[in-house]
Amino acid sequence: QVHLVQSGAEVKKPGASVKVSCKASGYTDTSYAISWVRQAPGQGLEWMGWISAYNGDTNFAQKFQGRVTMTTDTSTSTAYMELRSLRSDDTAVYYCAIQMETLVPPDYWGQGTLVTVSS
């Protein structure tokens, strides 16, 4: 069973950056991708981008291009998502989710990381 464990809640000021980690276990193959999806309070799921653990390829939603970086460390099976120039409307729960096959939506999800942006 795949298990994703994310880093803890963060409180940031507007203009700052946040970096969230997501450690995978229970899956030894590196041919997977990690999507990052966020959910603002009371809202639906918003896909931000994905990164391939196999070759580091990325694809970002246009809305986040230039403001987000996604990386992976295959030695520790950990993915990272950094969002810069934070605004108050970036306040949300950020989820990592694993795609164990190509061209299909994510399977298993992390527990979520609450990022609060407030002055």
Next chain:
Amino acid sequence: QSVLTQPPSASGTPGQRVTISCSRSSSNVGLNIVNWYQQLPGAAPKLLMYYDDQRPSGVPDRFSGSKSGTSASLAISGLQSEDEADYYCATWDDTLDAPVFGGGTRLTVL
């Protein structure tokens, strides 16, 4: 506006059968593989159905999925109070090369 359209709400009484629909906004584009997720209050989304109609281990057979052309459906039979949650559908968008999600359906058990 989500690429996939779901009704914002659904409801039923214990024991009833409820169906939640998920359709592609661009009706001339078929749906790729559809997954469904259940999100209980305060929790992360959980995979409920994959490959249109396959249940992961541990998901009761009261849940079933189907797909035809540009729409998919999630059916829940024998509704129980613990089924009260938000349900999301998702598929792969070939043009975006990304997963796309429905707006979610809040299921209330009356």
